[in-house]
Amino acid sequence: MATEPRPGTIPAGRLITVTGIDGAGKSTLATALVQRLNAAGEKTVLVGKHTTGVPVDPALSAYVDGLNALVYRRDAEVAQQCGDHYWLLALAAWYTLQDRLIVRPALESGTHVVLDNAHHKILARYAVNPGVPTDLAEQVFAHLTIPDLVLFLRIDAAEALRRKGGFTSLEAGHSGAAGADFVRYQDTVTDQLSHRTDPGGWVWIDVAGKDRGQVLDDAAEILWNRFALSTI
Numbered sequence: 001m002a003t004e005p006r007p008g009t010i011p012a013g014r015l016i017t018v019t020g021i022d023g024a025g026k027s028t029l030a031t032a033l034v035q036r037l038n039a040a041g042e043k044t045v046l047v048g049k050h051t052t053g054v055p056v057d058p059a060l061s062a063y064v065d066g067l068n069a070l071v072y073r074r075d076a077e078v079a080q081q082c083g084d085h086y087w088l089l090a091l092a093a094w095y096t097l098q099d100r101l102i103v104r105p106a107l108e109s110g111t112h113v114v115l116d117n118a119h120h121k122i123l124a125r126y127a128v129n130p131g132v133p134t135d136l137a138e139q140v141f142a143h144l145t146i147p148d149l150v151l152f153l154r155i156d157a158a159e160a161l162r163r164k165g166g167f168t169s170l171e172a173g174h175s176g177a178a179g180a181d182f183v184r185y186q187d188t189v190t191d192q193l194s195h196r197t198d199p200g201g202w203v204w205i206d207v208a209g210k211d212r213g214q215v216l217d218d219a220a221e222i223l224w225n226r227f228a229l230s231t232i
Contacts (some may be wrong), residue, residue, distance in 0.1 A: 023160030
């Protein structure tokens with residue numbers, strides 16, 4: 001049931017995150033969902049891994065963009081030399097700035113945020129990394145804004161690979177270059193994501209065998225039922 005705002009206040013926006021393994025269709029759904037919500041009169045913004053624009057502050061935008069370049073626009077071979085602890089803390093710094101400077105201000109202004117590439121998949125990856133304590137990974141992300149809803153896209157890793165057509169070394173956990181290595185690693189990530197689900201905030205969407213429109217309709221129906229939004 002939707003909560004009525006106090007007179008004279010702006011109702012807070014909702015934070016909706018999309019998670020799942022590589023190839024599940026997270027970015028496709030997130031983009032389409034923002035378009036659907038805005039078309040329904042629900043002011044919504046898409047925040048992804050390259051969103052660096054800080055409203056009305058070019059200097060901060062430039063700073064956030066610089067951090068984004070370090071984290072996501074780096075040489076893959078150099079990245080592997082930096083080690084897992086470095087990348088955990090670098091990613092924590094990136095998510096912290098994006099949450100503080102972009103996500104929270106949007107929510108406070110009454111704008112919904114659809115967050116693509118949320119930190120849940122990173123936690124799942126580190127949970128299967130024996131070189132980094134799981135507790136440490138959880139702690140460095142613990143302060144981030146808690147989503148109002150997490151849409152967990154479920155798909156078999158083999159089908160995800162067929163959709164993608166190819167994969168990076170990171171997407172196979174640096175375990176090998178064969179398709180079986182991708183499937184094996186993504187299966188472990190799926191298991192970890194499943195263990196982290198919260199019945200109150202996570203909703204699973206089975207995307208296997210569905211086209212983009214069907215997945216979008218499923219997600220929109222979930223939002224309608226959860227938040228009583230405008231006609232979607």
